[in-house]
Amino acid sequence: MLAHRMLFDEPTIAARVQELARMIARDLPEPTPVLIGLLTGSFIFLADLVRALARLEIEPEVDLMAVSHYGPLVASSGLVQIHKDSALDLHGRVVLLVDDILDSGHTLSMVRAHLAARNPRWLRSCVLLDKPGRRQVAISADYVGFEVPDAWMIGYGLDAYGQGRGLPYVAALHAADPAGKDVTT
Template sequence: MDRSDVSADLADILLTEQQLGERLDQMAAEIDADYRDQDLLLVGVLKGAVMVMADLARRLHHTVEMDWMAVSSYGSGTKSSGVVRILKDLDTDLTGRNVLIVEDIIDSGLTLSWLVSNLRSRGPRSVEIATMLRKPAAAKVEVDVRYVGFDIPSEFVVGYGLDYAEKYRNLPFVGTLAPHVYGG
């Protein structure tokens, strides 16, 4: 899928496929250096992190294990309350492991803060975070993120795993939707 397939739905492209790929190369190099000769478990947060996790893992130059979690935040509409329910838990024991949570985007930080606490309670050696996108202006809690792809404005974005009504995840870039799509 490319821009021409959804051009009427897009307002702008914030990050191109090339920009995303170049930043992932840099992030992978940092992760390789930081975890040289160490085990690493990548934990993806479904569904949004699928693209980031796959592309990041392929760029790493040492073997890693991967596992997935699905969590649901309760709140009103599109706002997270930070009250979280696990929909799909990890299959991997975290005891003594280096864990890298892989996210597509960090908004308020409420759900991620809960997730970090939950995973740290399972006895890992370390828990760090890698995210492709972060919205600093939307943060409600401070979350220490070790690897950040891009800081972006507090706009609703789609593509590269991010969706609106379960659509647009498979765009190879990150863009903003035209207001007529979401009634804005």
């Protein structure tokens, strides 16, 4: 396992997801939004958010998109590719884009523009983690779980080199992984 330091434990994450669900539910113009999660990192957050919204009598339709902008290294290439698009008709719909982390801003910016071109009536974004110190694109999420430092995050769906995704908490990796590769960028 990669050397890491826990930032947010399970109860803290669960409480924050409930808070986010309450904020989102208050803002939704209708109780049947479309939630679009970005694979793979957001799948745990998305599932917990869907359940939290259901407790508030919000019944979202769920879809997933697969996008990437990381090559063999952990640094963003800046080029975002859609590998799986949403198959839903979003015209006139209420849409919430859900992602694990807002880092450089390239992914959220491109996907938000892509979805906006499909003419939803309402389009907002929600991220579990926000790393503003790494922003390269002027964008912010409408709903943010936690602000995090400039370090590589693992756990609660996030991974590094395929490791750490199943951890029930969010952690920051130490400056180098066991192979000596810098993972803070």
